[in-house]
Amino acid sequence: MTKDNMFSDKAFLKRLFNLTLPLSFQVLMLALVAACDAVMLGRVEQNSMAAVSLATQIQFIQNMMLCAVTGSISILGAQYWGKGDVKTIHKIFGMSIRIAVVISAIFAVACVCFSTYLMHIFANDNDLITIGAGYLRIAGWSYLLTGLSQCYLGMMRVTDHADRCAIISSGAVIINLILNGIFIFGFMGIPTMGANGAAYATLIARIIELSWAVISSYQKGFIHPEFKDLLVHDALLAKDYVRCGLPLAGAAMFWGVGFTSYTAIMGHLGADAAAANSVAAVVRDLMCCLCDGISAASGIVIGNELGAGNLETGKLYGRRIAKIAVFIGFLTTALVLLVTPFVVNYMILTDKAKNYLVGMMVIMAIYMIGRCINTVVINGVFASGGDTLFDIYSLAVCMWCLAVPLALFGAFVFHWPVLMVYACTCVDEVGKLPWVFHHYRKYKWVKDLTR
DSSP states (O other): OOOOOGGGOHHHHHHHHHHHHHHHHHHHHHHHHHHHHHHHHHHHOHHHHHHHHHHTHHHHHHHHHHHHHHHHIIIIIHHHHHHTOHHHHHHHHHHHHHHHHHHHHHHHHHHHHSHHHHHHHHOOOHHHHHHHHHHHHHHHHHHHHHHHHHHHHHHHHHTTOHHHHHHHHHHHHHHHHHHHHHHHHTOTTOOOOTHHHHHHHHHHHHHHHHHHHHHHHTSTTOOOOOHHHHHOOOHHHHHHHHHHHHHHHHHHHHHHHHHHHHHHHHHTTOHHHHHHHHHHHHHHHHHTHHHHHHHHHHHHHHHHHHHTTOHHHHHHHHHHHHHHHHHHHHHHHHHHHHHHHHHHHHSOOOHHHHHHHHHHHHHHHHHHHHHHHHHHIIIIIIHHTTOOHHHHHHHHHHIIIIIHHHHHHHHHTSOOOHHHHHHHTTHHHHHHHHHHHHHHTTTTTOOOOOO
16 A cells, blocks of 8 residues: 555645634634633632632533533534535424524523532532523523524534634624623623623624624525424434434533532632632633534545545545644643743742642643544544544443543542642543544444435
């Protein structure tokens, strides 16, 4: 077999780059909202920053459930777009909207009506609970809109409009950041609102994002759902949708609840541990932007080829992207270590919280190798061909049988130091690596899912 030189394949690199750039930028802009919330609220009060970070775990779980919807759009949408079947793509759009509306409504009601009870899950400090509950009562209304906007943006990504998707998301984020500054600090004659100001900024930005996405979908060359698309039922397509979406939903819930458990565990170790973990989580999310973008882009690039029946080309692209993932993993590790001094010195934290943050950043640097590789290979390469069950198995073993029990026992039974408990929350991604590469070589993900 001749040696593959991906750098000579200009068409592949151009396609991957043209998708990765806007998708990574979109993820970056979304992560910047949490980063700016942390920075702005951190300049006001440590507890406000920590409380909002804990409260937004509810939206994190919602986003994980919506991943099953947007993931199905990416898998089936990319393959049917590669095949040129627009009629089926309309059906996928309508099916996704129906599911997303139900999920979003459940989370909105829970946050608006039961915010205090939800905050008790993540903290036992009364100040954190009070601040976080106030945030959720306002931001919960924005969660009602999230599912709809994610369906529209997900459809744009797979139908060659990733650039517009990035523009809409980025525009909404910029508006969110501007409003954050105005509402949190009280500029332009508006009273200082603190954490509640961040919630109002999120709500307004979500309204603008959804409106922009709906209007864009009616432009020439874009896909928009007709009323009949919302009502049509295609049994075979629904079966394919469930086959793709159900494992994604299970994996998302496994991962989302597990990750939220990590935050809750750290939140119960005290305000200093919660504050340091909040900052570390923001840095982690920012550092994951490139691998998240490549993951989404690879799912589309490989999925287009598989849906068009070019299985060997899809297999070749998967091999190339797996190599890129390894490089990105080590690059991200170096970046985390590089920014650590700047992050620690900038944030207004207690000395104890700063010491925790330094240790967490070093641990996270090692964790990022596994996180980047696993994100690209599992969520990008494997998912492109509908191989979504593997994610559930790996999470069940590495997260729920290893990392979560270790962190729980370490925190509440053995009373290990904070940094040791934090390290327990990071072992799952590193532990997956051998298993991921073994599964990759089976090539179960090389499948054409279209009918």
